[in-house]
Amino acid sequence: MRRFFQRHVSQIALSPSLALIAIFLYGFIGYTVAVSTTTSKAFPRFDNFVGLEQYWRLFHTPRWHVAFTNMFLFGGLFLLVTISLGLIIAILIDQRIRAESFFRSIVMYPMAMSFVVTGIIWQWLLNPTLGIEVMVHQLGFESFRLDWLTNPNTVIWALVIAAFWQGCGLVMALFLAGLRGIDEDIWKAAAVDGIPAWRVYVFIVIPMLAPVFLTVVVLLSLSIVRAFDLVVALTNGGPGVSSDLPSVFMFDMAFRRTNLGLSAASAVVMLGTVLAILIPYLYAETRERA
Amino acid sequence: MIDIRISDCNKSYGTLKVLKNIDLEIERGEFIVLLGPSGCGKSTLLHIVAGLDRLTSGTIEIGGRDVTDVEPKDRDIAMVFQSYALYPTMSVRRNMEFGLRMRGKPLSEIRPLVEEKARMLHIDHLLDRRPSQLSGGQRQRVAIGRALVRDPKVFLFDEPLSNLDAKLRASMRTEIKKLHQSLGTTAIYVTHDQLEAMTLATRMVVMKAGEIQQVGKPEEVYHRPVNLFVADFLGNPGMNFMRGQIRLDGGRVSADVGAAMLPLDGYAFAMPPSDGQAVVVGLRPESVQPATGQAPAGSEPFVLTLKPLLTEHTGSDNLVVLEMGDQEIVGKFPTDPPPKLGEPVTVGFDLSRLSVFDAATERRL
Numbered sequence A: 001m002r003r004f005f006q007r008h009v010s011q012i013a014l015s016p017s018l019a020l021i022a023i024f025l026y027g028f029i030g031y032t033v034a035v036s037t038t039t040s041k042a043f044p045r046f047d048n049f050v051g052l053e054q055y056w057r058l059f060h061t062p063r064w065h066v067a068f069t070n071m072f073l074f075g076g077l078f079l080l081v082t083i084s085l086g087l088i089i090a091i092l093i094d095q096r097i098r099a100e101s102f103f104r105s106i107v108m109y110p111m112a113m114s115f116v117v118t119g120i121i122w123q124w125l126l127n128p129t130l131g132i133e134v135m136v137h138q139l140g141f142e143s144f145r146l147d148w149l150t151n152p153n154t155v156i157w158a159l160v161i162a163a164f165w166q167g168c169g170l171v172m173a174l175f176l177a178g179l180r181g182i183d184e185d186i187w188k189a190a191a192v193d194g195i196p197a198w199r200v201y202v203f204i205v206i207p208m209l210a211p212v213f214l215t216v217v218v219l220l221s222l223s224i225v226r227a228f229d230l231v232v233a234l235t236n237g238g239p240g241v242s243s244d245l246p247s248v249f250m251f252d253m254a255f256r257r258t259n260l261g262l263s264a265a266s267a268v269v270m271l272g273t274v275l276a277i278l279i280p281y282l283y284a285e286t287r288e289r290a
Numbered sequence B: 001m002i003d004i005r006i007s008d009c010n011k012s013y014g015t016l017k018v019l020k021n022i023d024l025e026i027e028r029g030e031f032i033v034l035l036g037p038s039g040c041g042k043s044t045l046l047h048i049v050a051g052l053d054r055l056t057s058g059t060i061e062i063g064g065r066d067v068t069d070v071e072p073k074d075r076d077i078a079m080v081f082q083s084y085a086l087y088p089t090m091s092v093r094r095n096m097e098f099g100l101r102m103r104g105k106p107l108s109e110i111r112p113l114v115e116e117k118a119r120m121l122h123i124d125h126l127l128d129r130r131p132s133q134l135s136g137g138q139r140q141r142v143a144i145g146r147a148l149v150r151d152p153k154v155f156l157f158d159e160p161l162s163n164l165d166a167k168l169r170a171s172m173r174t175e176i177k178k179l180h181q182s183l184g185t186t187a188i189y190v191t192h193d194q195l196e197a198m199t200l201a202t203r204m205v206v207m208k209a210g211e212i213q214q215v216g217k218p219e220e221v222y223h224r225p226v227n228l229f230v231a232d233f234l235g236n237p238g239m240n241f242m243r244g245q246i247r248l249d250g251g252r253v254s255a256d257v258g259a260a261m262l263p264l265d266g267y268a269f270a271m272p273p274s275d276g277q278a279v280v281v282g283l284r285p286e287s288v289q290p291a292t293g294q295a296p297a298g299s300e301p302f303v304l305t306l307k308p309l310l311t312e313h314t315g316s317d318n319l320v321v322l323e324m325g326d327q328e329i330v331g332k333f334p335t336d337p338p339p340k341l342g343e344p345v346t347v348g349f350d351l352s353r354l355s356v357f358d359a360a361t362e363r364r365l
């Protein structure tokens, strides 16, 4: 009996958390998939199996299309802006500037805030009667207009800017760590070889950061799919449904429109999207290790 | 012809003086090795010659031109690093080409040059690999190849072999030596491996705490160290040191080291000794050997009967610790016959190899 415990102590220690994960993570994923095959309304019911009908309905709901397209639009822009600016800021900070930790803290600070706070701050800043627009008017530029939040065509940029403001710190920190990890001698060799700094970045250093890029893309992609609080606090999906994201759609269907079946179907599609991002990443990671 | 002239060069980081009044002239085609303990400023001096570090005061000339304020790329130098510093995202070929391409040389001229140097270094079959797919020795060859294709006026090496295992290090050492003999390019080589320094250098520079201690041919530095530090730093096993006093007796000079009077008549004193002067007498273990009856050519025989206390077998020799009054000295004995512990043996001293240092100033007398 003692020997059994000694030999299996790690399994025994892990088993409670494994059990919890099995029930509350995988159990409820299965439950959600099950709900998505029913016509459940306010409460889950399993006596009305309809197969994939909810998915068919989902992809024929115009609002879902807006939300799903927005996710890619918002996601693409957010990735592009955050990665390029995050990298540029990291490179600037890497130039052994004075007061480096001061600038680092400034860029990192928004990370300490919740998305709800970020959303509210940017709602105020972009509000035509309170924020930047009023400030610029007071400076004398009466014709200045900043209607991102009220214009359905540009509202996505408001989301991108707020999310960038929040996410930039993390991206910058990851890139800076990567840049600092590069062997000093590479820079010296390049200096002796007479390679200008920008070429060293473009041809040598940035390609060396490929693993960091991968990590950043995965982290940001997951936050895109999860993005909910920011949208609720900043635009609440408006104007109309023009800034809807799948997570907002799902929440709305489940708790406001009492359409659990459809909501569950959208949740499953989101899970599929996450897996589509994660599986290649995990595959690449494990292959690198092997 | 002077190729590199380092004049009165100082380097400080804040209040820390890393290099102090370094003066060094290097002839064209010399292979200079900088040797010294860790942190003595060897790399800093090399970086200053390369232009990677600014000096606090002083001037550097390369090929008769003052390059003190010239960028590294315009100094016509190439450098090989301890960590290889290859560009990991490029193939070996591109690593070797890149510097020349940045200088705007047409690819049609670069290609044959790279192939030629690669053949010379036996890496021509590796040209399309990435650095991560190479062994340490191959990487260092590529790094050397990258320096070679540039055809610089001066090669700078910063401990290029210290990441390699002992065997590979020895073979790379001879290759670097051959390379230098065939190219004849001036080189400065940093190491803290004495064997590398002794075998590669045409002249070596021993440094300590930012100051040059001695500059000279390897044999000269080894056999005639200018102070106790250099004497102690070079040689493995280290030099024997015996404390004692100078005795002037009539016309004869000798050193009284307690257990014996070592005659110093044949010793070329740099400054005249005085009677009773406290000295440290140094003698390398290979100059302490079992007496064969005849003394080494050109020196008077000097033998003592000493008791072995301990032996260490190193493979090719026996290192024997001998009791000499209240001091101990190490001799390098042949492995056969092994000395018997506690049984006195007759030991011959090669007095022509003696070094005598003043005990107070630690400088050679």
Ligand SMILES: Nc1ncnc2c1ncn2[C@@H]1O[C@H](COP(=O)(O)OP(=O)(O)OP(=O)(O)O)[C@@H](O)[C@H]1O
Binding pocket: B013, B016, B018, B036, B037, B038, B039, B040, B041, B042, B043, B044, B045, B192
């Ligand atoms: N950037 C720097 N800032 C402050 N001190 C430095 C800096 N670079 C080097 N030093 C100091 O200068 C001294 C000499 O350093 P250097 O790298 O030249 O030593 P080294 O002789 O090459 O040693 P090693 O054999 O370990 O490579 C050391 O005491 C080191 O701490």
Ligand SMILES: [Mg+2]
Binding pocket: B042, B043, B044
């Ligand atoms: Mg060094």
